[in-house]
Amino acid sequence: MNLFLKSTLALLFFALNLGLSAQADADRLLGVWEPSNGKARVKIEKIGPKYYGKIVWLREPLDPKSQQPKTDKNNPDEALRSVPLKGYRLLKDFTYSGNNAWAEGSIYDPENGSTYSCTITMKDPNTLDIRGYIGISTFGRTDVWKRLQIPAK
Amino acid sequence: MKQLALFLSAALFLTMGCNTSSKTSSYTLSDVVFESAGPYFEGANTFTLSHTIDPSLLADSAGFSKERIASVRLRSAVISPAPGQSLDLFRSFSLALMGNASESLTAAVLNPLPANTGQAKLGVSAESDLKAFFSEGTFYLVLDADLKADHEETLTLLGNLVFEITY
Numbered sequence: 676m677n678l679f680l681k682s683t684l685a686l687l688f689f690a691l692n693l694g695l696s697a698q699a700d701a702d703r704l705l706g707v708w709e710p711s712n713g714k715a716r717v718k719i720e721k722i723g724p725k726y727y728g729k730i731v732w733l734r735e736p737l738d739p740k741s742q743q744p745k746t747d748k749n750n751p752d753e754a755l756r757s758v759p760l761k762g763y764r765l766l767k768d769f770t771y772s773g774n775n776a777w778a779e780g781s782i783y784d785p786e787n788g789s790t791y792s793c794t795i796t797m798k799d800p801n802t803l804d805i806r807g808y809i810g811i812s813t814f815g816r817t818d819v820w821k822r823l824q825i826p827a828k
Numbered sequence: 829m830k831q832l833a834l835f836l837s838a839a840l841f842l843t844m845g846c847n848t849s850s851k852t853s854s855y856t857l858s859d860v861v862f863e864s865a866g867p868y869f870e871g872a873n874t875f876t877l878s879h880t881i882d883p884s885l886l887a888d889s890a891g892f893s894k895e896r897i898a899s900v901r902l903r904s905a906v907i908s909p910a911p912g913q914s915l916d917l918f919r920s921f922s923l924a925l926m927g928n929a930s931e932s933l934t935a936a937v938l939n940p941l942p943a944n945t946g947q948a949k950l951g952v953s954a955e956s957d958l959k960a961f962f963s964e965g966t967f968y969l970v971l972d973a974d975l976k977a978d979h980e981e982t983l984t985l986l987g988n989l990v991f992e993i994t995y
Contacts (some may be wrong), residue, residue: 759872
């Protein structure tokens with residue numbers, strides 16, 4: 676094998692490893708997370724190249740008035756107000772931007788029907804800073820989410 | 829003279845408005861398969877389908893260029909079970925579209941699912957404009973199916989979707 680071929684193969688191997696490592700970095704976001712208020716648990720999953728978070732557990736799953744499962748009753752689109760809150764995708768369209776951060780996504784607040792721009796920063800493997808904002812990131816609010824530890828069977 | 833000019837301008841504006849009347853065509857997906865690997869857990873489970881269209885070809889068949897696509901709306905969405913399976917396992921369905929470049933949108937929902945039904949006819953959102961997904965070419969149709977209980981065997985759901993394209 677000549678030197679050129681060896682160098683090319685080594686470069687290809689390096690590039691492949693780099694790609695796999697970036698993918699693994701990005702996928703650390705996957706899992707079930709709990710916001711600081713403890714009212715819900717959110718499962719972050721990957722669909723295509725993006726990350727989405729849906730509600731999988733609610734501390735109070737029933738509407739206090741109707742005693743029926745809560746729905747997205749504040750959605751600005753009337754046709755979608757019957758979407759169940761349990762299962763609702765409130766984190767949408769995040770892509771990994773490197774340095775433990777996921778950006779270009781949005782977060783939906785079902786309590787007022789508003790959607791905010793959002794960035795996610797992983798402080799450590801079990802802690803996320805979720806920052807929702809309008810316009811520029813300076814004017815926003817950060818909530819700390821903790822990874823739900825699922826005991827091994 | 830000034831009044832005549834104003835009158836001619838208004839007439840020209842009205843004529844142009846009449847010439848730009850919109851036209852619609854429909855795009856149908858029949859018995860497309862929503863897949864998800866089991867086991868499934870009680871609650872919302874995600875069934876996905878990747879779909880690719882050629883927006884130029886689609887617009888061309890209606891006699892337009894793809895740049896003339898003004899809006900795309902979901903007109904109907906019907907979900908049915910694969911042969912031998914039942915919809916009685918489910919409480920509700922909601923359907924969203926996701927794309928690599930476009931922001932995801934919820935397009936239809938049915939909650940609760942009527943008992944003993946063979947088909948679920950979802951209520952569609954008149955506000956969700958899906959043009960961006962059609963312009964992208966490849967997008968994901970994501971069906972969130974709310975299961976009443978844990979389920980082991982693989983489930984398959986079939987979708988019949990009709991989109992209305994306005995030019």
